[in-house]
Amino acid sequence: MSYWWIKYKESIVLIFLVALCLVLIGSPFNQQVQSVRTFFYYLLSPSQKASFEMIQDNSRLAKNLLSLINLREENLDLQEENYRLKSEIQQSRDFLAENERLKTLLAYKKGSAYYSQLARVIGSEPENCYTSIWVNKGREDNIVENMVVLAYQRGSIGLAGRIVEVLPQSARVLLITDQQSELRVLNERTRYEGVAQGENHFSLRLRYFLNEADIKSGDILVTSGKGGIFPPGLKVGRLTDVFQEEDKLFKGGIAVPEINPGLLEEVLILNTVKK
C-alpha cells in the first residue's frame, strides 16, 4: 500500500479531487450547495465592498496608471500639477456622468408604477463580466429574488437582469447577457414575440420568432410581460441580424442589449408589486 502511495500519490490525489469535483458538478443546485456559496461570499463581501469603495475613492485608478508611468521622466512638480488637474477634470466628468445617470434613474423611479431602489454595483463574476454582478442592496433593504434590475446608459434605460440571490447587505443580479438567462421579448414595431437568451457576451441570441414575423435589423425589442418576472415594455435591446433557423420552423436573430452590463455602475431595482 505504501509503495503504491509513494509511487502514485499525485495521481491518486488527482483522481480523488476530480471525482470530488464531479460529485459537486452533479449535485443539484440545492440548499446545501447554495449555503456553501452564500457562506463563502458572505466572508468575501465586506472586502469586496471595501475594494469597490477604494476604487471609487481613488477615482478611476486604472485610467491614471498610464500617466503615472511617465511621471519620472518629466519635471516632477509640473507633472504632479498636471496630473492633479487632469484627475480633477476626470473626476468632475465622472461626477457629471454619474449625476446624469442618477437623475435619469430617479426620474424613472418617480414616474414608474413600481417601487424601486437605486443600488451600486460592487462586483462581478471572476471570469466574465457579462454573466452576473453584485449590488450593494440586500435583504435588509427588502430586496427579494426575481426583482427586476434596470440601468441607464447612453441616454436610455434598459433591462439589466433580475435578482437571483440575496444576502443581508448585497444581492446577485443575473444579467440578461448570461447564457442561463432567457426572457420573452416583443418586437416593439410589429409586436411579434420571441425569446432572447444571453450569450455570455455583449449580445443576445433570439429564437422562436414565427416564420411570417416581420422583424428586421434595427427593430427595438421590449419585454413581453409574459413569464411572470419582467413587466411588459422594458427595453431589452436592438436587433442587428435576422436569419432563418436551421430547422426552418422559426426565425432567429442576434440583438445588442440596450445597456452594456460590463460597464454598469448604478442600477435601479424594481419591485414589481404595483404601488
Place this chain on the structure above:
Amino acid sequence: MSVVYILLSFIISLLLETTLFNRLAIYGAKPDFILIFVVLTAVKKGPMAGQLYGFIGGLMQDCLSYGVLGVQAMVKTITGFGSGYLKNKLEENSPLLIMILVFLVTIFSGFLGALARAFFTSYMFLSHEAVRIVVSAGYNAVLSPFVAMVVKEIYPAHK
C-alpha cells in the same frame, strides 16, 4: 507559512478580478490571477501542490460564480497537476517562457472548462467565447511575470 500566503494571494486575486478588473475587461475577458498562481506554484512545487492549490482556488472561483459548482475546481486541479510536471524542466527566471506557458495553459484550461460546461450543463460554446479565451490568455500572459515575482517571494530559491 507559504500556504497562508498563497491563500491570501487567492483572496486578493478574487477581489481584484471581481472589482477593479471588471472595469479593465477586454472583450468581456478578465485576467485569471488564480490560474496564474496555480500554474507558477505548480512549476515551482510540483504536481501535488499544483493540483491542491488548483482545487482550492477553482472552488473559490466557483463559489463566486453563478455557474455550476465544481467546474473551475476541476479545470484548475487538472491544470495544476499537468503544470507540476514542468518542475525543474522550465527556466523559471525567463519572463518570456513564463508568458508562453501561461498563455498556452490559459487556452487549455479555457477550452477544458467550456468542454466540461457543455458536457454537464446546457451551456453552448459560441465563437466569441473562443475569442474571450484567447484574449484572457493574452491578458494572463502579460500579467504573469508580475505574479511570478510574487510567487518568487513566497517560495525563495534557497527553500
